[in-house]
Amino acid sequence: MAVFTPVSLDDLTRWIPTFSLGKALAIKGISSGIENSNFFITTERGEYVLTIFEKLSFEQLPFYLELMRHLAQHGVLVPEPIPNQEGAIINPLHGKPAAIVTKLDGEWQPAPAPIHCAAVGAMLAKMHVAAQDFPIRQPNLRGLSWWRETTPVVLPYLPQDGQALLRTELAFQENFASSDTYRQLQHGPVHADLFRNNVMFDGDRLTGFFDFYFAGCDTWLFDLAVTVNDWCIDLDSGVLDMPRVRAMLDAYHAVRPFSAAEQIAWQPMLRASALRFWLSRLYDFYLPRAAEILTPHDPTHFERILRQRVAHPAPALYQAE
Ligand SMILES: Nc1ncnc2c1ncn2[C@@H]1O[C@H](COP(=O)(O)OP(=O)(O)OP(=O)(O)O)[C@@H](O)[C@H]1O
Ligand SMILES: N[C@@H](CCO)C(=O)O
Known part of the structure; x- marks a missing residue:
């Protein structure tokens, strides 16, 4: 039990067109987190991780997500935030800040x-x-x-x-x-x-x-x-x-x-x-x-x-x- 804000495939289907990721195909809650609501999502483009931030605000998040983007662009292996079609990497979902990042392989x-x-x-x-x-x-x-x-x-x-x-x-x-x-x-x-x-x-x-x-x-x-x-x-x-x-x-x-x-x-x-x-x-x-x-x-x-x-x-x- 660690998905605090549920997201259905229908919710994702309505939200995903603002990104260039194709259609939403599947969504699965990740149970291990304790800070945020995390989901593995599959779209026509591949597999990603969707995070809804339960405590961090729109003002606090750029430090973390822009840092991840900066690191990924400099060849450091970290999840890379996916921008929507307007270039924004932090977008509201169910009234809370949310982000899609690349999924890392392995365990x-x-x-x-x-x-x-x-x-x-x-x-x-x-x-x-x-x-x-x-x-x-x-x-x-x-x-x-x-x-x-x-x-x-x-x-x-x-x-x-x-x-x-x-x-x-x-x-x-x-x-x-x-x-x-x-x-x-x-x-x-x-x-x-x-x-x-x-x-x-x-x-x-x-x-x-x-x-x-x-x-x-x-x-x-x-x-x-x-x-x-x-x-x-x-x-x-x-x-x-x-x-x-x-x-x-x-x-x-x-x-x-x-x-x-x-x-x-x-x-x-x-x-x-x-x-x-x-x-x-x-x-x-x-x-x-x-x-x-x-x-x-x-x-x-x-x-x-x-x-x-x-x-x-x-x-x-x-x-x-
Ligand atoms: N980019 C990613 N690629 C692959 N798996 C991920 C990724 N991000 C998160 N996960 C999976 O989701 C789980 C929870 O993620 P994360 O640790 O970031 O959540 P959290 O809510 O901050 O939890 P905690 O504070 O307990 O560490 C991870 O253990 C991992 O299995
Ligand atoms: N790594 C911390 C938990 C916060 O992520 C600990 O083991 O206390």
Whole structure:
């Protein structure tokens, strides 16, 4: 149950003539999303994904959809928004903003091997470089300001040792964010939620990144840390798996070489990305929005990862010559 706004084949048949996609042939709701209503649609031109945005407004959406268009046009594998005959990629359907994007082949990879991590690392670096000249700017809405707002809201739900960890880590991150090292980090539009379930593979071939609706401007290293903390770990313990870490970092570095400042910032950034998802999961777990979070993700998973990253030095981003 995750289609909040139903769309019938008749609805689609009436709407689709504004696009150059031929006649509508089929529509099927996708059950896995929790933020939007998603459908696989088939038209005379092929298969696409239709999304009705349940929360994001017409004003907020251009950042995400224009970013996807920009990336697709620069050879980054992402769903490409399909414009209607007037060139608009965001169009109303049942009174809500909606978009049609290309469908990526394949499935997400629940048990990635180094070969998958290398493909993700290389495409992530390509994406960061390609997004550099994207003209619309929006901050990461789940960045430091949001961590500051959310920490006091979730603290009362934690036992003493959890409270101590959260307070200490927030103070550490505030301090790090005001350092010279942090100021030297390259930044720009990033995905910020590139978990295993947001990348499609057809066998071992990466076919695309999707679900850009947490994207925003942040450091490239933060984006990489989010990705490593999901793709390159043992899910039970949170411990980094070195063959996967090396595969992802080396592939990223080969496309966009890391800087010396990034080397220094790597451990704080792995901690920052663990903190970000610990906080959002705590928030969704203890303060669920009515009927929206069907099965909240386990916050202790990211508490474990944070403790791991604090206790162990990060593996080198690259070997200095
Ligand atoms: N362009 C696409 N190509 C192929 N499949 C897609 C595409 N976009 C979405 N999907 C499918 O739809 C599902 C839900 O999409 P998505 O994750 O974007 O939704 P969501 O509502 O943002 O959900 P959540 O926040 O839970 O990740 C995906 O798991 C995937 O199977
Ligand atoms: N990737 C997030 C969910 C939001 O997309 C998490 O696992 O907490």
